[in-house]
Amino acid sequence: MAYSPLNDWFRTSLGSAVLAREQQVLDEVLADIFGFHAVQVGLPAIPMLRASRITHRISVGLQAPGQVLALAHELPFASQSIDLVVLPHVLEFAESPHAILREVDRVLMPEGRLVITGFNPWSLWGLRQALDWTREAHPWDGNFISLARAKDWLSLLGLEVSAGRLWHYGLPVQSPAWQQRLAFLEPAGDRWWGVAGGVYMLEAIKRVNGMRLIQTRWRVQAQRRQSSLAQVARAARSGSQSTR
Numbered sequence: 001m002a003y004s005p006l007n008d009w010f011r012t013s014l015g016s017a018v019l020a021r022e023q024q025v026l027d028e029v030l031a032d033i034f035g036f037h038a039v040q041v042g043l044p045a046i047p048m049l050r051a052s053r054i055t056h057r058i059s060v061g062l063q064a065p066g067q068v069l070a071l072a073h074e075l076p077f078a079s080q081s082i083d084l085v086v087l088p089h090v091l092e093f094a095e096s097p098h099a100i101l102r103e104v105d106r107v108l109m110p111e112g113r114l115v116i117t118g119f120n121p122w123s124l125w126g127l128r129q130a131l132d133w134t135r136e137a138h139p140w141d142g143n144f145i146s147l148a149r150a151k152d153w154l155s156l157l158g159l160e161v162s163a164g165r166l167w168h169y170g171l172p173v174q175s176p177a178w179q180q181r182l183a184f185l186e187p188a189g190d191r192w193w194g195v196a197g198g199v200y201m202l203e204a205i206k207r208v209n210g211m212r213l214i215q216t217r218w219r220v221q222a223q224r225r226q227s228s229l230a231q232v233a234r235a236a237r238s239g240s241q242s243t244r
Helices: 005-009 013-030 099-106 124-131 147-156 178-193 218-241
Strands: 037-041 056-061 084-088 109-121 157-168 199-206
Touching: 013 109, 013 147, 013 199, 037 099, 084 099, 084 199, 099 147, 109 124, 109 147, 147 157, 147 199, 178 199
Parallel strands: 037 056, 037 084, 084 109
Antiparallel strands: 109 199, 157 199
16 A cells, blocks of 8 residues: 555646645644644655644654554554544555544544545546546546545544535646646636535544533533522522512
8 A cells, every 4th residue: 555656646737736735725624623643644755734733743654754654554553542634645545445444533532533635536537537548647546435435434433524625626637738728617616516626625523422521620610600590590580470
């Protein structure tokens, strides 16, 4: 399970355009996620966590410069110890994406966040993949996963999708000139065929049934005082009504 060939594709004209927009989207999303430990699995040479406010950030990959060398479905972290996991284009190039998601679910803390990016098969990108004779080249050799399927997988694990975005509605062409000519498709796609973007981001939250948030003592005492005051007010109203 190797992700490094995508690094070369991200250096092409089309790949660099995809990466620039993807990092912009991730910067906006990750800036609002807090915690103690964040992990990026795959593409360790690209700092996808650069905008995260979480201090302890770890990159996992099969090759340097990853800080941790490990398989995505065998993460060397304790259960329920990670606040944020980012999977940049990992699932569509994995032999067993389900195993990776199960492992991510294991290491995520309750209310922890998972952020996924992937290529959308229901788009012009998916059409090129289906018709292109160069499917041995990245990224067309991947198994593009639809949004519906990804959401189903997350739901089965108790991961609730909380946000999503799509972009790159135009043709996946390498020519910068043609990319410029087709730039008008971005706002048009967002408005008229929003589910057909070539690249997507999904954010999900790990929900745990029966979990109860622990409240601070001052908050519990304040709630008790409010409850007592409400009871006194109801008794006063009841007494005034009975004397009429």
